[in-house]
Amino acid sequence: MEKTEVKQLLQDPEHYRDREIEISGWVRSNRDQKAFGFLALNDGTHFHSIQVVYERETLADYPRISRLRAGSAVTVRGVLATAPGARQPWEIKAREVIPEAEAPEDYPIQPKRHTREFLREVAHLRPRTNLFAAVFRVRSLAAFALHRFFQERGFVHVHTPIITASDAEGAGETFRVTTMDPLDPPRTHRGEVDYSRDFFARKTNLTVSGQLEAEAFALAFKKVYTFGPTFRAENSNTSRHAAEFWMIEPEIAFAGLEEDMELAEAMIKDVVGYVLAQAPDEMNFFNEFVDTGLRERLQQLLQARFARVTYTRAIELLQQSGQDFSYTPSWGQDLQSEHERYLTEQVFQKPVFVTDYPREIKAFYMKLNPDGRTVAATDLLVPGVGELIGGSQREDRPEVLEERMRELNIDPAELDWYLDLRKYGGVRHAGFGLGFERFLMYITGVNNIRDVIPFPRTVRSCHF
RNA sequence: UCCUCGAUAGCUCAAUGGUAGAGCAUCCGGCUGUUAACCGGAGGGUUGUAGGUUCGAAUCCUACUCGGGGAGCCA
DSSP states (O other): OEEOOHHHHHHSHHHHBTOEEEEEEEEEEEEEOSSEEEEEEEOSSSSSOEEEEEETTTOTTHHHHHTOOTTOEEEEEEEEEEOTTOSSSEEEEEEEEEEEEOOOTTOSOOSSOOOHHHHHHTTTTGGGSHHHHHHHHHHHHHHHHHHHHHHHTTOEEOOOOSEEOOOOSOSSOOOEEOOSOTTSOOBOTTSSBOGGGSTTSSOEEEOSOSHHHHHHHHHHHSEEEEEEEEEOOOOOOSTTOOSEEEEEEEEEESOOHHHHHHHHHHHHHHHHHHHHHHOHHHHHHIIIIIOTTHHHHHHHHHHSOOEEEEHHHHHHHHHTSOOOOSSOOOTTSOOOHHHHHIIIIIISSSOEEEEEEEGGGSOTTBOBOTTSSEEEEEEEEETTTEEEEEEEEBOOOHHHHHHHHHHTTOOGGGGHHHHHHHHTTOOOEEEEEEEHHHHHHHHHOOOOGGGSSSSOOBTTBOOO
C-alpha cells in the first residue's frame, strides 16, 4: 500500500499500473448503478480528477459509499488500471473507500455550470471548482515565476512597509491606520484631532505603493523589486479595481526608461512562458471555456516585439484614425480607456509602451525630459486589459524634483529622506509597477479582478 | 461618484395585469462501464426590501438594498 497523489499517478501511470495505492481527496461527482458506481475524485494536486470505480460485490459498505455527495472527503485504496472505453485513460479500481468527512445535501457546488457572481458569494468553496482551481494554481505559479525571474537576474527582494506615513505620493485615496477611539479621539486645544497622540504619533495609512522605499534600496543594491499587497480606498466600481491588490515594483539604478521597458517586456514574456509550460491543463481550460482566443494571443505575445510609441505620436495616430471617439483625443489630455484600447487592439494589435507623457498629467517623481514639456514615463497597454504597467525614469536632480513637488503642493519637508537619495549619490534610476491581478487577468482571460483574488476586497464588500 | 441593465425554488432561468413553472441539485426507486449519465416519482416559493396604483401585481409606479456591464480614478 503506497500513499500517493493524483499528480504523481498521472505523470507516470505506467509506474503505478496494477499496484496497490492509497489516495485521499474530495468527491466531485458520484454516479452509482446497480452493481457498481463511479467517483470523480480530486485531491487538489492536479487539475483533473481521477475516476474511482467501486463494485457492490467487493465493497462492504456499498450503499453508504454510493450515497456520498459531492464535496465529501474520502480515502480510496485500490489499484491503478486502464479504463476500458473511457474518456480518461486511467482509473482506480477501489478495494476500499473510507469516508473521511461527508458533505450534507445543501453543499452549494454542484457538478454543473455556476455563474461567477454566485461563486463569489461562496468564495470559501469556489477553489473546488474547475475554473477557480485553475485560476489560483496559475496565480501561485505566476508569483513563483516572478520571484524566479528577478532572483536569477540578481535582483534583491525588498519588503517595503505596509504602514506608511507618507501621504504625498498622489496615488489615490488611502486607508487610515489608527488606534484612536473613533467616537472620542484626543484633540488639540483648538479642537482638531491630535494625531501626535495616536499610536505612531502622526497620521499614518496603508501603503499605496512601495516605490519610494524601493528607490532607496535600488540606490544601494542597484537592482531590487518589491512584491506585496497595496491598498487604495478609492470608490472604484469596475471589474479592474480592488481595494487590496498585489503589486510588483522593480527599481533599477544606472538605468533609464529604455532599460526599464526592456526589463518589463522580458519579465512578462518570462512569466507567461513559465505558466504556459507549467500549467498546460489549466491553460487549456481557460482557452476552451473562458477565452477562446487566449492561447493564440499569448503565443503571439511571446514572439512579438512589444511596440513603442510616444504619447505625442499616439495622439496623432488617434486623431488621424477617423474613429468616432466619445472623447476627442488632444495633446495634454490623458488617454481615455477607449483610446488605449484602440491603440493596443487596433493600431498595434499587441502590447505597446506609450512613452513621454505631458508633465501635467503625471506624478512629481518622474524625470523631466529636455523638452521641458514631457516626462520620461511609460504605460504598457495590452489588449483586453488596458493599462498593465505604469513606469518611469525617476527625477534624480534634487532642485528639479523639489521644484516639481512645490508645483504639485507637496511639502518637501515631508519627504526629506526621499530628497536625500538625490543628495547622496543619486544616480539616474527607473522602475515600474505591475498590477499582479491585472497580469493574471491577462494570462487567464478571466475578465473580473474579483475572480483572480482568493478573497477580494472591494468597495462595500469585505466578506470572509 | 455617474450612466445602464438586473434581482422569481439551493443553482440557472420561464411566466408581461388574471391559478408561480422547467432543467439541474436534493430525497425515493430503476438501470451491467458511467463521466454535465440516463429513466420514473417526490419534496421544495412572503417573486430582494418598503410603500403605492388596481377588482386583481412576479408583471405597472416610487424609494432603498444588493449584483452585472460601462465611464471616471488607477495598477
